Amino acid sequence: MSAATTGPLGALAIAVEVAERQRDGLRRQLQDARSGAQAAGAQLEQLQGYAGETQNRWGVQANAQRKPEVLFHHRHFMDRLHHAMGLQDSVVADHGRRVAAAQQALLAAELRLASLTKLIGKRRSELEQQQARREQKQTDERAALQYRAVQNAPLGQAP
Numbered sequence: 001m002s003a004a005t006t007g008p009l010g011a012l013a014i015a016v017e018v019a020e021r022q023r024d025g026l027r028r029q030l031q032d033a034r035s036g037a038q039a040a041g042a043q044l045e046q047l048q049g050y051a052g053e054t055q056n057r058w059g060v061q062a063n064a065q066r067k068p069e070v071l072f073h074h075r076h077f078m079d080r081l082h083h084a085m086g087l088q089d090s091v092v093a094d095h096g097r098r099v100a101a102a103q104q105a106l107l108a109a110e111l112r113l114a115s116l117t118k119l120i121g122k123r124r125s126e127l128e129q130q131q132a133r134r135e136q137k138q139t140d141e142r143a144a145l146q147y148r149a150v151q152n153a154p155l156g157q158a159p
Contacts, residue, residue, distance in 0.1 A: 016116045023109040030102040037095035044088040051081050
């Protein structure tokens with residue numbers, strides 16, 4: 001153990017170290033959640049782009065004669081593609097909720113760390129004040145002893 005963890009502020013110093021590790025872990029989780037949300041959003045955009053391209057290809061060829069089976073398969077394919085986009089939209093929303101939850105957890109961890117840091121500062125200040133009072137008391141006592149020694153010494157003699 002270091003000197004910082006064995007003194008009067010030792011338990012608080014340990015609590016700060018733990019809070020920092022938790023905050024750092026939550027920061028990594030938030031970054032992972034954001035990466036996942038970004039990937040899910042990109043996949044949704046890819047599906048939407050593909051659906052748009054497919055629809056445009058069929059729209060350009062609107063005057064072309066098609067067999068009913070081909071039209072059925074196209075509609076069925078587009079329905080499945082729209083269903084996939086709906087599922088992916090749910091995935092994106094879920095990732096959004098994860099990011100929001102990770103942000104809230106990180107904020108709570110940062111607030112806890114800030115309050116612990118503030119508490120350590122306050123305690124350190126209190127300890128410094130106590131030390132200053134002790135030193136002042138010792139100085140006052142020495143001065144009082146010297147004064148008594150001068151008062152009790154016979155005239156003409158220095159203590």
